[in-house]
Amino acid sequence: MRDTSVLQRLLLQDKPGKILLGCLCGLVVLVPIFNLLVPADSFFHVPTYVVTLLGKYLCFAILALALDLIWGYCGILSLGQGAFFALGGYAMGMYLMRQIGDRGVYGNANLPDFMVFLNWQELPWYWTGFDHFGFAVLMAVLVPGVLAFVFGWLAFRSRVTGVYLSIITQALTYALMLAFFRNDMGFGGNNGLTDFKEILGCDLQSSTTRVVLFVVTVITLALSYFLCKYITISKLGRVLVSIRDAESRTRFMGYRVEHYKLLVFVISAVLAGIAGALYVPQIGIINPSEFNPLNSIEIVIWVAIGGRGTLYGAVLGALLVNYGKTYFTGGIFAEFWLFILGALFIVTTIYLPRGVVGVADNWLALRRQKRLLLAAAPVEQV
């Protein structure tokens, strides 16, 4: 069993993973067909806004996956994961801003509208390069990665753990929110970046572009899942669990705990950044509220409700909660959504420590037991 190839371990021995992959494949094939090929008046037509909504959920699923990797497996409860998501989003937003060109309200080809409004004469140095898509993507990965590296290096080296780490990650995202709210930062202040027109020369409003963005998101989610899966089934994954369960024991075994934490923290931040970069072109806006500490706490709730330490649970949790959010905030329950979310979190923490996935597991185990009992019954009679 232990000599199987990597691919085999990744795919064949991971039933929930196979189901997830199957669903994603289905989405990749069906959503474009039902959106682009089925006529708009048909019952089966999937409107473009639904495609975008699904794409948004899947971006959140990537984000949840990133948090589950560090929280579920390594016990790092980051309450600032939204910061990396927002940074990735801003990097992409800056590129989209530059693509507007002279089609802005002020028609200035060299400066984004908000800079013209602020009476700025030239582009700040840190906007250089964002005319290029490749550079923006690189920054969406690098900026969160480098920030996580520096922050993690300082925190983990000083052995900041548990609730203290949660608090400083929360402070990090809060500080960034305050910074990005300022107009002089050159990121559009509280309005953020919006009014995007094109990505790589394609109209962002067109269904085709939306569908392509959606497909890219699905593929990214699948790849992220496999990356996380590969990490968690490797020996490194077991070291992570060991750090979560008994950190100082792991040190005395000779593992440099801070290096392990740093690696997954950076990977997690990069995944969050990528999710943010995919989110912004689909949603069409990025503003400092994405840094809001509440957003980061919500990610924790998705993972907790889905079931932490399972990866697919995080994906499921993100999809379920966000679908719930769309459903409830659209109806008469709109005012109560935060209460519902809070109640869900409390109920999950107290009664379902392993989340929805845990409930499903227990149910399956019960059924299996029953079947075994039934199978065994005739033998007993003899």
Add this chain to the structure above:
Amino acid sequence: MTQAHSAVKSILYLNGVTKTFDGFKAINNLCLDIRPGELRAIIGPNGAGKTTMMDIITGKTKPDVGEVVFRDSIDLTQHDEADIANLGIGRKFQKPTVIESLSVWENLELALAGKRNVFQTLFFRLTQAQAHRVDEILALIGLPARRDDLARNLSHGQKQWLEIGMLIIQAPQLLLVDEPAAGMTDYETMETAKLLKNISKDHSVVVVEHDMEFIRALDSRVTVLHEGSVLAEGRLDVVQKDQRVIDVYLGR
């Protein structure tokens, strides 16, 4: 292992070690010399500084003054826990600490001597010889039947054994064992003493313990700690007759 032993005069040497916590001298001018291949028991009343001593040797705590030397030449005060573990000092905690959510087998695999670098760990593949070694240790600690069970489902005594197994498979030259018999049944206590004596054939072992029956079963040289320094040292029967030791243990 034996060749390495013969090359050095002392495996662990503490000289004039002092550690103060908020004005309280947990360790006070402590001197200790463990020879290669020695099995040494350390006893002492609560607060004698046994655990602090372990912390200092394994790099968890830095002493205020004093020398802590491993294998004649390595200054342990300059290294951290992971370094010291890789240098060849294994530590067993008072409370059994195994990785609860991993299986018995995985616990041993994790502790298995080898490269501890992040990327080497990510791409690690177990060799046949290593798998064999894990099975060997599994047999030594008497848990082959539980290999695929999660460590959290083991009994208290079995966890202690698993942890000792994890120590051995780490291939240390010196083992520090903190109260291995705490909370064990009489039978388990004696089995543990046997296990440690067995291990001490090719490792140096330092055992901290309260249980006198256990110490007697170990049949080794005994060091009595009191208020952070050595009160007496020698065979158990000699030490037990020492008036100062009797005073410390029974009160004045």
